Amino acid sequence: xxxHWTAQARDGAARAGTLHTAHGEVETPVFMPVGTAGxxxxxxxxxxxxxxxxxxxxxxYHLMLRPTAxxxxxxxxxxxxxDWHGPILTDSGGYQVMSLxxxxxxxxxxxxxxxxxxxxxxxxTPERSIEIQHLLGADVTMCFDExxxxxxxxxxxxxxxxxxxxxxxxxxxxxxxxxGHGLFGIVQGSVFPALxxxxxxxxxAIGFEGYAVGGLAVGxxxxxxxxxxxxxxxLMPADRPRYLMGVGxxxxxxxxxxxxxxxxxxxxxxxxxxxxxAYTSRGTLNLRNARHAxxxxxxxxxxxxxxxxxxxxxxxxxxxxxEEMLGPMLLTWHNVHYxxxxxxxxxxxxxxxxxxxxAAALAAAWAEDAP
Numbered sequence: 001x002x003x004h005w006t007a008q009a010r011d012g013a014a015r016a017g018t019l020h021t022a023h024g025e026v027e028t029p030v031f032m033p034v035g036t037a038g039x040x041x042x043x044x045x046x047x048x049x050x051x052x053x054x055x056x057x058x059x060x061y062h063l064m065l066r067p068t069a070x071x072x073x074x075x076x077x078x079x080x081x082x083d084w085h086g087p088i089l090t091d092s093g094g095y096q097v098m099s100l101x102x103x104x105x106x107x108x109x110x111x112x113x114x115x116x117x118x119x120x121x122x123x124x125t126p127e128r129s130i131e132i133q134h135l136l137g138a139d140v141t142m143c144f145d146e147x148x149x150x151x152x153x154x155x156x157x158x159x160x161x162x163x164x165x166x167x168x169x170x171x172x173x174x175x176x177x178x179x180g181h182g183l184f185g186i187v188q189g190s191v192f193p194a195l196x197x198x199x200x201x202x203x204x205a206i207g208f209e210g211y212a213v214g215g216l217a218v219g220x221x222x223x224x225x226x227x228x229x230x231x232x233x234x235l236m237p238a239d240r241p242r243y244l245m246g247v248g249x250x251x252x253x254x255x256x257x258x259x260x261x262x263x264x265x266x267x268x269x270x271x272x273x274x275x276x277x278a279y280t281s282r283g284t285l286n287l288r289n290a291r292h293a294x295x296x297x298x299x300x301x302x303x304x305x306x307x308x309x310x311x312x313x314x315x316x317x318x319x320x321x322x323e324e325m326l327g328p329m330l331l332t333w334h335n336v337h338y339x340x341x342x343x344x345x346x347x348x349x350x351x352x353x354x355x356x357x358x359a360a361a362l363a364a365a366w367a368e369d370a371p
Contacts, residue, residue: 003182022180182209273332
């Protein structure tokens with residue numbers, strides 16, 4: 001059987017379920033730490049596992065450039081290469097190629113681009129993207145698409161979305177079905193409801209194991225993102241997993257789960273960990289702030305991660321001021337752990353039929369000034 005998702009409970013539009021993959025089951029809602037180049041930055045695979053994370057993300061664009069998908073395949077695949085034994089989802093590379101701007105040339109067949117690493121020339125098509133993800137051994141493969149930049153006119157967004165739908169059909173044709181693996185289509189259309197509806201219809205006609213919402217969290221703001229989900233999610237297949245790409249803050253995740261999203265990834269917890277920004281049960285903290293220098297308390301007394309149970313705010317403040325690499329490592333560990341706690345808490349609330357109350361309690365706690 002190919003990769004599939006089973007529903008366990010619904011509370012309003014919020015859903016709890018289980019994603020069944022070749023490398024194990026994943027309870028949803030789920031947050032996937034981003035391991036772009038075969039590593040979740042500043043963390044060992046054991047550290048990632050200790051947070052409760054069960055699924056991570058890798059990236060076609062970065063891994064095709066170095067060390068190359070062919071090399072990873074020769075060495076036993078991405079799971080073995082990075083010592084990650086759970087499921088892996090690989091982004092198709094479309095977003096990274098879009099961000100290259102002057103370094104890329106797009107046509108109907110695909111994209112020609114120059115590497116940001118050494119300037120070498122490369123070609124990425126739907127077929128090549130699917131081949132690379134197959135070589136990596138991804139449990140979840142993503143269709144190759146053009147991530148529509150924001151802002152865009154409706155005309156530009158329509159042309160971009162329709163190109164992505166043609167690429168989606170080619171991605172489907174190129175994908176090799178196998179036990180526990182699946183291909184996700186990506187809904188595009190910027191902030192235009194009619195284009196999003198057209199995209200959903202095109203993708204469901206092709207048929208995928210899961211459906212992602214792409215082209216959000218690219219500058220449109222939370223209100224516009226939620227408005228897009230409000231109109232798009234009711235159109236999505238109810239029996240397939242739904243993945244909101246590149247999102248987001250804790251508040252983004254709660255709002256998206258409330259609208260029926262099951263899967264998330266984002267660099268925010270790891271990037272913030274490297275810049276002294278902590279996410280806690282009482283809001284966000286800047287560990288460089290002088291007020292933490294003499295504070296012997298835990299970063300978050302409600303957190304059971306290694307950072308919070310073994311180290312003080314004063315120690316973290318010292319590490320960042322001394323520019324010791326352990327500071328980013330410990331804070332990244334905490335942030336990833338916090339995101340895992342958050343999605344588990346949301347899942348528990350859905351199963352108990354009290355999601356709305358849990359969401360309100362979280363929002364109230366975040367609104368306070370973190371001590």
